[in-house]
Amino acid sequence: MTTGTQSLQSRFTGLFLNPADSRLYACIRIAFAFVSLLNLIQIWPDREIFFTDVGMADQEVVRKYTVGAYLSVFDLCRDVGAVSNYMFFSGCGMVLLLLGVWPRVAAGIVFVWYMSYAMRNPLILVGWDEVLRCTSFLVLVSPMPACWSWRSRKARKRAAPELQVPCYGLTLMKVQLAAIYLQAVLARLDNEYWMSGDFMSFFLLSHNARWPGLWVLNYGFLLKIVTYLVLLVELAIPILLMVPRWRWFGFGAGILLHAGISLMSYNLMLFFLAMMTLYLSYLQPEDMNWLQRRLPRRTRQARV
Amino acid sequence: MRAPSQSSRKIMIVVFASAHLVFLLFGALPTRWRDRIHVSSVFNLYERVTRCHQLWNMFETIPNMHRTEARLIVQERGQKPREVGMVLPGLRRFSQHDQVRLNNWMVNVVFNPTRGVFRESYMKSAAEALLRTGRYGPRTQVSLEVIPAYTRSLLGVRSLKEIAVERPSVLGPFELETLVANKTQVQATP
Numbered sequence: 501m502t503t504g505t506q507s508l509q510s511r512f513t514g515l516f517l518n519p520a521d522s523r524l525y526a527c528i529r530i531a532f533a534f535v536s537l538l539n540l541i542q543i544w545p546d547r548e549i550f551f552t553d554v555g556m557a558d559q560e561v562v563r564k565y566t567v568g569a570y571l572s573v574f575d576l577c578r579d580v581g582a583v584s585n586y587m588f589f590s591g592c593g594m595v596l597l598l599l600g601v602w603p604r605v606a607a608g609i610v611f612v613w614y615m616s617y618a619m620r621n622p623l624i625l626v627g628w629d630e631v632l633r634c635t636s637f638l639v640l641v642s643p644m645p646a647c648w649s650w651r652s653r654k655a656r657k658r659a660a661p662e663l664q665v666p667c668y669g670l671t672l673m674k675v676q677l678a679a680i681y682l683q684a685v686l687a688r689l690d691n692e693y694w695m696s697g698d699f700m701s702f703f704l705l706s707h708n709a710r711w712p713g714l715w716v717l718n719y720g721f722l723l724k725i726v727t728y729l730v731l732l733v734e735l736a737i738p739i740l741l742m743v744p745r746w747r748w749f750g751f752g753a754g755i756l757l758h759a760g761i762s763l764m765s766y767n768l769m770l771f772f773l774a775m776m777t778l779y780l781s782y783l784q785p786e787d788m789n790w791l792q793r794r795l796p797r798r799t800r801q802a803r804v
Numbered sequence: 805m806r807a808p809s810q811s812s813r814k815i816m817i818v819v820f821a822s823a824h825l826v827f828l829l830f831g832a833l834p835t836r837w838r839d840r841i842h843v844s845s846v847f848n849l850y851e852r853v854t855r856c857h858q859l860w861n862m863f864e865t866i867p868n869m870h871r872t873e874a875r876l877i878v879q880e881r882g883q884k885p886r887e888v889g890m891v892l893p894g895l896r897r898f899s900q901h902d903q904v905r906l907n908n909w910m911v912n913v914v915f916n917p918t919r920g921v922f923r924e925s926y927m928k929s930a931a932e933a934l935l936r937t938g939r940y941g942p943r944t945q946v947s948l949e950v951i952p953a954y955t956r957s958l959l960g961v962r963s964l965k966e967i968a969v970e971r972p973s974v975l976g977p978f979e980l981e982t983l984v985a986n987k988t989q990v991q992a993t994p
Contacts, residue, residue, distance in 0.1 A: 516821040517814055546903065554893040554933070556909055558925040565921065568852045615855045623912040623922065624905035627862050634856045641820070666814075668821040675825060679832040683860040687834040693867050698958060702867040705955045705967050707900055707907070712870065717962050767904040 520667035521785040522645030523792070526600065528673070528780045529607075530648065532639050533598035535773045536610055536632060540591050542770060543617070547587055548580045550621045557621045566619060573612060574620035586616075597639075600649020607640040628774035634676055635777055642669025673781035678738035680778075685734050694731065697724035708765045733757055741782040754779055827851070831858030870968035872910055873951040874898045876930055879977065880944045890948060892929055895937070914950050914975075923948075923975060931983035940980060947976025 549555045551574050559578065563570040577586045593609030596602055614633040618625055643665035688694035693702055700723040703709060704716045716723070733753050740750030758772040827850050830838065838844050851857055875898070879885040889897035891906065900907050913922045927948065934940050953968035961967055 512822075513814075513818050515825075516818050543905070546905065548893060549891060550905065552893070554929070556892050556906070556926065556929075557922065558929060561921060561925040611855075618855065623909045623919075626904060626908055627860075630857060630859065634858075637854055637856050666817055668817050672821060672824055672828065675828045679828045679858065680860045682832040683834055683858065684862050686832070686837070687861045699867060701958055702955055705870060705961070706867055707869050707871050712967065714961070714965065714967065717958065720958065766901050 515671050516668035518667045519664035520670050521788055522647045522662050522665050523788040525643055525645055526648035530598055531777045531780055532635055533594045535777055537594045539770055547583050550624050551583045552580050553578045572616040572619035574616055603644040611636040611640045628771040631774040638673050670781045673778055677778040681734040685731050697727045700727040710766055747782055868955045870953045870955045872900050875949055877947050877949050892933055928983050931980040935980055942981035944980050945977035947974050949974050
């Protein structure tokens with residue numbers, strides 16, 4: 501009995517403490533920083549509209565109706581100059597995170613950025629903002645091994661990067677991805693458009709669609725199948741990804757699903773990229789070996 | 805000395821990661837289901853502290869909305885009404901496809917009956933912006949005209965060969981002077 505309990509306990513703690521390949525964390529850090537930078541670049545032209553006192557949302561009204569404490573750097577940045585400076589500063593944090601320079605501080609800067617703009621203007625948030633904010637929290641609390649980072653020669657001489665670190669960050673990212681799909685499917689169970697199978701037809705006629713038109717009606721039956729297939733695929737993806745042998749089917753299904761969404765919709769490429777960042781947590785050490793073999797030799801030597 | 809600190813670090817990792825794991829598993833449930841469970845207040849508190857909101861209702865946002873147009877209509881006494889862009893600052897034109905976040909603002913503010921306070925605040929800011937241009941007097945009237953086009957039933961689209969039907973709504977008119985002086989006079993729904 502005691503052995504059974506001990507085994508269960510060690511299995512549970514193994515979920516968080518088992519050694520993981522540090523390159524996986526580095527890969528996620530780089531991808532997350534890159535997507536964050538793209539997101540910031542997308543917001544940049546509209547910064548005056550979204551975040552200044554002369555824009556679309558009055559900060560005082562937002563503060564009044566925020567549930568809990570209003571914590572946003574935009575409280576200190578109210579005109580376009582200050583907003584630009586803060587966004588530039590956050591962008592620098594993203595570049596540092598991408599390079600792996602002071603990664604914990606950089607991850608903190610990026611997390612504060614996501615928290616700040618979500619608080620300042622919750623009315624403009626889109627799906628990938630939420631995905632990236634949750635990922636930024638997980639990146640912040642995850643191990644930050646020095647591999648695949650830009651380090652000075654002195655620092656490289658001082659200590660070699662750790663090859664293995666605890667896997668808790670990867671576990672939480674995997675569960676986060678599964679939770680996203682599971683909730684998305686469960687929430688649709690009482691949605692008439694999804695349950696009748698008409699969702700895809702309506703979606704392709706909606707303001708989200710890239711080519712709305714009467715052509716959609718010619719594919720009614722096919723689109724019904726696609727609607728149900730999307731639900732099935734979203735349920736299957738986390739299961740496929742969790743079984744190492746089947747993970748490439750999971751990756752394939754996920755990439756097809758999100759590429760399809762990006763192709764058929766306006767402006768959803770960042771959603772695709774944000775989701776793919778979480779997918780990286782399902783990679784295995786042998787995938788990283790494969791990737792590393794394909795890196796140019798000089799880059800490989802400099803980074804590892 | 806090293807061993808206990810390593811072990812306490814491991815304990816901290818296990819405790820934190822277990823808590824977050826439970827949070828994520830609970831977060832996989834849709835909001836309606838979560839709210840019925842007693843521990844939802846603890847979940848909400850943790851969600852607020854970590855800012856990891858678990859709301860993944862992707863593509864539930866008005867699937868029957870075909871397109872939206874929105875503009876300010878400004879009318880000075882004895883003159884024809886004039887259309888002005890509704891995006892602040894600068895009163896630029898609203899483009900649904902070019903500005904996906906502004907489109908979300910529209911969905912969240914104009915079409916959400918619980919967000920009257922944000923509509924009030926927007927109208928006040930718009931009035932201030934119009935007055936700042938110097939082209940309009942304080943007695944000029946302004947209204948926000950929103951023209952959503954809703955997709956018909958698939959049967960309707962097939963038989964009428966027309967995708968959507970427009971259902972315009974107007975918030976206003978209000979005098980610029982009144983809006984700037986007292987924003988509470990703006991009614992809650994357009």
